[in-house]
Structure formats: structure tokens, C-alpha cells
Amino acid sequence: MIDAELQLAVENLHARYCHALDEDRLEDWPKFFTEDGRYRIATAENEARGLPLPVLYADSRAMLRDRVASLRHANIYEPQSYRHMVSATIITRAEGSAVKSTSNFLVVRIMQSGETMLFASGRYRDRIVLAPEPLYEERVVVCDSRRFDTLLAIPL
Amino acid sequence: MIDAELQLAVENLHARYCHALDEDRLEDWPKFFTEDGRYRIATAENEARGLPLPVLYADSRAMLRDRVASLRHANIYEPQSYRHMVSATIITRAEGSAVKSTSNFLVVRIMQSGETMLFASGRYRDRIVLAPEPLYEERVVVCDSRRFDTLLAIPL
């Protein structure tokens, strides 16, 4: 696999992830992770201080599915929609067939009223397995802001 | 054509489109479409409900040129400028030499006063022909917000 193909494969995974969330296909969200994939939302401040107190944590696809079920049940996020932008993806090789990927992201929230606002910005720090298909083994969402909306229960 | 080259060709088309609009080269805008290219701005809400009531519609390069002429004549959009960001482009093959492309976009508006604001976000749903050069056969701009500024007469 040449570098351009690797970059393409990883960026394609990121892109499909964004569209799944933005189209409210939450049930597809766990499918982007390996069976024992880890997902974590943290703040840059806590990461810098070495405080591993994630806003949200899951360490398997099953936990992610539970999370989606809770969200669907609570139904608190309905009136808004979100749009994810990803940029500046840097890929480095890890051991085996895994790679590490770092990207910047920006999420805007669109209220029912039509108002659009900046919702979150930060960095995705990912560990990705490529075979048999690209999947997140770990996705850490490092948010720039320390302030979290209670609605941050939604996946980023 | 390998996948990386295809991705590059499509993203390059999107990029040149953005720069043409952001540099106010509106006269170049129709040239990104095939002679009978279709362009449509819609809201996510109307798309989801199957209501084909576009905010803006054109089904040929000639109509797009008329649109530009109207805009230049009305001259209502002058004091602002815009900046387009495109992300998360996913490409799938369609029949023949055409491809389908889905991207996220974010547009900010910069007022004469210097103030910058979120203007629009959403998805580009494109059908693109690759030969003899990449051109939009159809570009559907699905805006997240239901609220449209009267200035949305400008191309997105």
C-alpha cells in the first residue's frame, strides 16, 4: 500500500464517520470501531494535566451500542443537527498493520430555529486497524473547550 | 484511474469551485458545470420530507450565467465576502464515467465591518463527469438550516 492509498483509506474512514453522525445514523456509529474498540471524549486541559477523566468513555462496540440506545431513548438531542468538518489529517505507522492518525475537527450545531453555532473544536487522536477493513481501535476526541454542554452526550 | 487519482480529481474540482466563489469570480461559476448541468439549493428539512422546493434552481449552464448576470446587476452581495470550507468527501462510482460525491461544507461570511459569522453549513451531493474534464452534472446543496438570509441569492 503506497502512502497516497493509506491516506485515502484513513480519510475515507473519517469522512464516513462524519456523515453517519451528521445524518443521524447513530446505529451505524459503533460499526466504525473494532469489537473491543475504545472511544473517549476528553478536554485538552485534562489531557495536558494527565487527568484521565473522560467526559464519555466506552471500550467496546457493545458499550457504544448501549450508548446509542440510551440516546435514542432519551431523545434529548432531536431538535438539533450537527455538521462535522475534519482537516489536517496526519498519519504515522504503528506496529503491525495499525496506524495512528491525528486530525483537527470543528463541529457546528444547527438549532431547530435555524440558528447555527460553533459547538466543538479539537483533535481526533486515532489508532486504526486497516485489515480486513479500516476501523477505529481507539478514537480519542480531545475537545479544546473546557465547557461542555449537557447535550454533549452525543457522539463527536 | 486508481482511487487516489479519482479522489484527487474530484477534490480538485471542489477546491477550484470554492476559490472561484470566494474570489468573487462568479463568471467562472457556470464553467464548473456541464452544458445541461443542474444546480439546486435545498434545505435538509425539505429534502427529508421529499419536498422538492429548492431555494434556487437551474438546469443549464445558460441559466447559471443568467443568474450571475442578475447578481451582478442587483449588486446586492458586494459588501460581504465568503469563505468556503469543504471536508469529508466520499466518492462512489456511478454508471459510465460518472461518479457521485458527497461532502460537508461550511461557509463563513465576512462583513464590510470585519465581522465574521457562520453563514451556511450542509452537504454537497454531486454527480460528476470526469471526461474530458471533471464537471458537475448535478450539484445539490443541502443546507442544514431552514433559515435563509435574503442574500442567499449568492451561489453556495
Place this chain on the structure above:
Amino acid sequence: MIDAELQLAVENLHARYCHALDEDRLEDWPKFFTEDGRYRIATAENEARGLPLPVLYADSRAMLRDRVASLRHANIYEPQSYRHMVSATIITRAEGSAVKSTSNFLVVRIMQSGETMLFASGRYRDRIVLAPEPLYEERVVVCDSRRFDTLLAIPL
């Protein structure tokens, strides 16, 4: 070097540049330029009028290092952090092994309070040498807004 590899090399340079700034690794910033690399922040308005009055100017790596030293000394930028998004990168060949690159950018600023705001948008107009490694020979940051925060002393 095929086109896809060239695009990858240039976008990787842009991406590493963004991450260095967003992670506050300012000391790495001059290393993205050639020894006599030029850096300039300008406004779209001044560029359009041919007024070469940059907000910030440097014409060597040494000057960029001085700039960083001043910023570290003044320490005025600490309470905020920034997130850079880059999009729509178009590359054209220049003479020799150099290339020209044009991209759109958007920078958000995250205040200590957690508030996130649009900080700057505009275009990067770059001249890049590829060998022995990709470096900026010139980076012109053309900001859309005419209004500059006094904090714009930070690199963009």
C-alpha cells in the same frame, strides 16, 4: 512524483504546520520555512488594492525565531488556544522543484472560559520547495477581515 503524491506531500506540510501552532509548539514554527523563507500576514483588502502593508512580516527563519521569542516573552497569548482548519488546497507547478499552493483556512479561538469564536478566515498563498523536504519558501496569509485583534501577533 505523481500528482497524488505531490498533493499528499503538500497537504501533509500544511497539516503539520497547523498542529504545531494548535499545540502551542511555536518553537517548531520557523522550521517549516526555508532559511530565507518569507512569511506575511495581509488583508484581502490591501492585497486587492496592491497595498503591501502586511500586518506581520518576516523574511528569514531567524526573524521568525525572534518573533517566537518575543511572543514567549510577552506571553500575551497564553489564555487562548486556537484550532486551524485547512481546505480546498490547489497545487500548481512552479519553476524548478518548487510548487505553488493555495488553500482556504478557518481559525477558531477558544477562550479560557471555554467560549469558542471565529477568529480568522482567509487564504494561504504558498510557494513550497519539495527537496530535500517540503518547506515554505513563502507563505502569505491573506485574511478576509480587515479587523485585527491586537492578539493577531500570533502566527496564523
